[in-house]
Amino acid sequence: MPIMTNALGALLLAVAVLMSGCAKPKPCACEVPRACCRGLVPQCAACEEGLTLEEWFKKTCPDGETDAHYGGWDEAAQKALWVCEEEDRQSIQISE
Secondary structure, three states, rough: HHHHHHHHHHHHHHHHHHHHHOOOOOOOOOOOOOOOOOOOOHHHHHHHOOOOOHHHHHHOOOEEEEEEEEEEEEEEEEEEEEEEEEOOOOOOOOOO
Protein backbone atom coordinates (compact mmCIF):
# COMPACT_ATOMS: atom_id res chain seq x y z
CA MET A 1 0.00 0.00 0.00
CA PRO A 2 2.82 2.53 0.72
CA ILE A 3 4.18 1.96 -2.81
CA MET A 4 0.73 2.72 -4.25
CA THR A 5 0.46 5.89 -2.12
CA ASN A 6 3.93 7.01 -3.18
CA ALA A 7 3.10 6.35 -6.84
CA LEU A 8 -0.17 8.25 -6.57
CA GLY A 9 1.58 11.11 -4.79
CA ALA A 10 4.27 11.25 -7.47
CA LEU A 11 1.61 11.24 -10.19
CA LEU A 12 -0.31 14.08 -8.53
CA LEU A 13 2.93 16.04 -8.10
CA ALA A 14 3.82 15.54 -11.77
CA VAL A 15 0.35 16.71 -12.88
CA ALA A 16 0.61 19.77 -10.60
CA VAL A 17 4.01 20.68 -12.07
CA LEU A 18 2.75 20.27 -15.63
CA MET A 19 -0.38 22.32 -14.94
CA SER A 20 1.60 25.16 -13.35
CA GLY A 21 3.72 25.39 -16.50
CA CYS A 22 0.67 26.38 -18.51
CA ALA A 23 0.70 30.03 -17.49
CA LYS A 24 -1.57 32.42 -19.33
CA PRO A 25 0.23 34.54 -21.92
CA LYS A 26 0.97 38.09 -20.85
CA PRO A 27 -1.03 40.73 -22.72
CA CYS A 28 0.97 42.62 -25.30
CA ALA A 29 1.23 46.38 -24.92
CA CYS A 30 2.43 46.58 -28.51
CA GLU A 31 1.52 49.42 -30.83
CA VAL A 32 -0.18 48.46 -34.05
CA PRO A 33 2.04 49.77 -36.84
CA ARG A 34 0.58 52.44 -39.08
CA ALA A 35 0.23 51.65 -42.74
CA CYS A 36 1.35 54.89 -44.39
CA CYS A 37 1.62 55.64 -48.06
CA ARG A 38 5.12 56.31 -49.37
CA GLY A 39 4.33 59.16 -51.75
CA LEU A 40 6.03 62.53 -51.62
CA VAL A 41 2.84 64.33 -50.63
CA PRO A 42 1.84 66.00 -47.35
CA GLN A 43 -0.68 63.28 -46.43
CA CYS A 44 1.98 60.54 -46.56
CA ALA A 45 4.60 62.66 -44.76
CA ALA A 46 2.13 63.45 -41.96
CA CYS A 47 1.27 59.78 -41.55
CA GLU A 48 4.94 58.75 -41.43
CA GLU A 49 5.54 61.30 -38.65
CA GLY A 50 2.44 60.19 -36.75
CA LEU A 51 0.76 63.58 -37.15
CA THR A 52 -2.57 64.75 -38.51
CA LEU A 53 -2.34 66.73 -41.74
CA GLU A 54 -3.15 69.95 -39.86
CA GLU A 55 -0.40 69.26 -37.28
CA TRP A 56 2.06 68.49 -40.07
CA PHE A 57 1.28 71.77 -41.86
CA LYS A 58 1.76 73.74 -38.61
CA LYS A 59 5.15 72.04 -38.09
CA THR A 60 6.34 72.17 -41.70
CA CYS A 61 4.79 75.47 -42.81
CA PRO A 62 4.92 77.73 -39.73
CA ASP A 63 3.67 80.80 -41.63
CA GLY A 64 0.18 79.31 -41.97
CA GLU A 65 0.35 77.99 -45.52
CA THR A 66 -2.30 75.43 -46.34
CA ASP A 67 -0.51 73.33 -48.96
CA ALA A 68 2.97 72.09 -49.73
CA HIS A 69 4.80 70.08 -52.33
CA TYR A 70 8.02 68.12 -52.24
CA GLY A 71 10.97 70.32 -53.12
CA GLY A 72 13.88 67.90 -52.91
CA TRP A 73 16.27 66.38 -50.39
CA ASP A 74 18.63 68.26 -48.06
CA GLU A 75 21.69 66.01 -48.06
CA ALA A 76 23.39 67.82 -45.16
CA ALA A 77 20.36 67.67 -42.86
CA GLN A 78 19.17 64.30 -44.23
CA LYS A 79 15.56 65.42 -44.56
CA ALA A 80 12.98 66.26 -47.17
CA LEU A 81 12.51 69.86 -48.29
CA TRP A 82 8.94 71.07 -48.63
CA VAL A 83 7.77 74.14 -50.54
CA CYS A 84 4.84 75.66 -48.67
CA GLU A 85 2.09 77.48 -50.57
CA GLU A 86 -0.86 79.66 -49.61
CA GLU A 87 -3.30 78.22 -52.13
CA ASP A 88 -4.37 74.62 -52.53
CA ARG A 89 -3.17 73.12 -55.79
CA GLN A 90 -5.68 71.68 -58.19
CA SER A 91 -6.48 68.04 -57.49
CA ILE A 92 -6.88 65.69 -60.39
CA GLN A 93 -8.74 62.39 -60.39
CA ILE A 94 -7.13 59.58 -62.31
CA SER A 95 -9.62 57.09 -63.65
CA GLU A 96 -9.62 54.26 -66.13
